Amino acid sequence: MDVVFIFQWLDASALADFTKTWAGLFAAVQTVHILSMVMLCGMMMLGDLRMMNVILKGVPSEPIIENTKKWIYLALVLIILTGIYEASAIAMKLAYNSFFFAKMAGLSMGIIFMLSLRNAVYLRAPEEIGANGERSESVPVWVVKLVAFTSLLIWFTVAASGRWIGFS
Numbered sequence: 474m475d476v477v478f479i480f481q482w483l484d485a486s487a488l489a490d491f492t493k494t495w496a497g498l499f500a501a502v503q504t505v506h507i508l509s510m511v512m513l514c515g516m517m518m519l520g521d522l523r524m525m526n527v528i529l530k531g532v533p534s535e536p537i538i539e540n541t542k543k544w545i546y547l548a549l550v551l552i553i554l555t556g557i558y559e560a561s562a563i564a565m566k567l568a569y570n571s572f573f574f575a576k577m578a579g580l581s582m583g584i585i586f587m588l589s590l591r592n593a594v595y596l597r598a599p600e601e602i603g604a605n606g607e608r609s610e611s612v613p614v615w616v617v618k619l620v621a622f623t624s625l626l627i628w629f630t631v632a633a634s635g636r637w638i639g640f641s
C-alpha cells in the first residue's frame with residue numbers, strides 16, 4: 474500500500490510549518506522523546522527482568538507489574554505525541570526510510586504484545602517467579618521467561634531503529 478500521501482499531507486500541514494520555523498524547539502521535543510523512551514523501556518525492563526528472575530527476586534511480581542503499567546501508558550502517550558511532532562519536520566525523509574517503517578511496525582507489535590500475551594501470561598506467573606501465592610491456572614516458568622525475553626527484544630528493536638533513522 475502506498476502511504477506516501479500521508480507524509481505529503483503531514484509535510485504540508487500547519488504543524489510542519491511550526492516545527493520548521495521553531496527549530497530550537499525541536500531539540501527540546503526530542504529530549505522529551507528520549508526521556509519518554511527511557512521511561513518506557515525502563516519500566517518495561519523492570520517488569521521483564523523481574524519475570525526472568527534477574528532483579529528484585531525477593532519482591533512479589535504483581536505490585537511491580539501493576540505499578541509500572543501507568544508509567545508505561547504515560548510514556549507511550551508522550552513518545553507518540555513528541556514522535557509526531559518530530560516526524561512533521563522531516564516527513565518526506567521518513568516517507569522513504571525503511572528504519573522508520575521498521576520502528577512503526579515494532580511499536581505496533583510491542584503495544585499489541587503487551588496488551589495481549591504479556592499481560593495475560595504475567596497474571597498467571599507461577600509462584601516460583603511471581604511470589605503471588607497458589608495459582609491453579611499458572612503457566613510454566615519457561616513460558617513466562619520467553620514472554621519476558623520477547624518483550625525486551627521487541628522494545629530494544631524499536632529503540633534501535635529509532636536511533637538508526639538519524640544515521641540513514
Ligand code: HEM
Pocket residue numbers: 503506507510513514552553555556557559560561563580628631632633635636637638639
Ligand atoms: C508514533 C511513534 C513515534 C514516532 C512518529 C517517532 C518519530 C521519531 C522521529 C521523527 C525521530 C527523529 C529521527 C531523526 O533523528 O532524524 C525519532 C527519533 C528517535 N526515536 Fe522515535 N518515534 C516514535 C516512537 C518511538 C518509540 C516508541 C521509541 C523507543 C521505544 C523511539 C525511539 C527513538 C530514538 C532512540 C530516536 C533517536 C533519538 C536521537 O538519536 O537523538 N521512538 N523518532
